[in-house]
Amino acid sequence: MxxxxxxxxxxxxxxxxxxxxxxxxxxxxxxxxxxxxxxxxxxxxxxxxxxxxxxxxxxxxxxxxxxxxxxxxxxxxxxxVGHLEDKPVVPALLDEGQVPQVRWDLRPGGSNVPDFPRREWLRCYQQALHVAELSHHDYPPLAGEPALRRELTSYLGRLRGVRTTPEHIMVVGGFAQALGLLCPVLRRLGIDALAIEDPGHPGQRQFVRESGLRAVPVPVDDEGIDVDALAASGARAVLVTPAHQFPTGVTLSAQRREALARWAEDVDGWVIEDDYDGGLWYERGVRPLALQRTMPDRVVYAGTASKSLSPGLRLGWIAAPEPMLDLLLRARARHDLGTEHLTQLAFAELLSTGLFDRHLRRLNSLARSRRQALDEAVRRHLPGATVLGPGAGLHAYVQLPRRADEGALVAGALRRSVLVRGAAAFHARPRGDAPALVVGHAHLPRSGVTEAVRALGAVRRW
CATH class of the missing domain: 1.10.10.10 (Winged helix-like DNA-binding domain superfamily/Winged helix DNA-binding domain)
Structure with missing residues (x-):
């Protein structure tokens, strides 16, 4: 060679x-x-x-x-040599850099996606190749393929109650790109700070800061973001996860939704709705609809296929009112040439044939089963702990007794080959709430969920 x-x-x-x-x-x-x-x-x-x-x-x-x-x-x-030692791992940063090989990885994130519909995707991709015209081998439309924008309009209206049209949708490379476009647009509008939920996604906090905006943490309680604290912050834009707050799992209450709408009008502000796992809801009863439907002129709604299909597809979408969408398209034109044609056509086919709905039903059934296993295992092996929030998404927030040592539990779990994140890493400010774990559970077998929680129980100290 x-x-x-x-x-x-x-x-x-x-x-x-x-x-x-x-x-x-x-x-x-x-x-x-x-x-x-x-x-x-x-x-x-x-x-x-x-x-x-x-x-x-x-x-x-x-x-x-x-x-x-x-x-x-x-x-x-x-x-x-293939066995050089990795650098030491700090438990608080378990999803940054090198991580050890463990038996059970309970971190939320890309590896927590449990199932990809390979057969259905292949069928839809082959159909996309079959119908692709010569123009589909040129640069794609900046706003996205018209066929996918039409299908997304129908899908989002039907499943999430989003008020939009194909002309107000832009296909993007996941939520990261959406946020990367929104930050400079907000600066052009004279907005220098973006309020974010606390606790929230630590990567998004850093992303916002590096994009030139101040990231202003606003506390979250059992009704969602504290709108009074948001109003006191002086921010004119806020990033929220109202359907299934990340990481606590709570749903924004009706009263808070109304208050958030009043706040946006009062400050001439913008709400960015990150509906990161909107199709994954397996709690009995009515699922919450999109916040966007109550104030479509003030909300930029963003969704993604990262949780429902695969983060590797880099496929997401924005629904925004016309003035904001025009600014986003202008910002994109300076840095990007659009999202790849064939993936968009394949996803449009997946939506139009009902195969995506069938996949979501299967995924929700699987995630429900894993969540039930988690609930049972926590009751049995972590007495005094509580799994918060409705049955939704691919992760759960496990609140521990106040006397629990979160850091010691995370470190002890690692020694027993269980990788789990404590809630401390998701907080931007000093905490006043109880210690907790953020547990990605949907990708594991039921027995794996039980065994992992049993290992946590073996090292608990309360």
């Missing part, structure tokens, strides 16, 4: 060529540039590329093997 590798050597250095090759490879490994398991060029190939004697490379490789940096096997070549 004719592999190549960039190696820097200085011929007039006082260090020998062998020593330079050794030190270069060791440095590349220690800095994470050469990864465990990476195959290196043969000694003959590297010697030829560097124009040095083969014995120089053979000696360098041999010393690195002896020191434990490389491994050589007959017929398999020379590789970076």
């Amino acid at each position: 004719a592999l190549h590798m960039a190696v820097e050597v200085v011929r007039d250095s006082t260090d020998s060529l062998t020593s330079q090759i050794q030190e270069f490879i060791k440095r590349e490994i220690s800095e994470g540039i050469l990864h465990p398991g990476t195959r290196l060029p043969s000694s003959r190939r590297l010697a030829g590329d560097l124009d040095v004697s083969r014995s120089v490379v053979v000696e360098a490789y041999g010393q690195l093997v002896a020191e434990g940096y490389l491994e050589a096997a007959q017929g398999a070549g020379t590789r970076v």
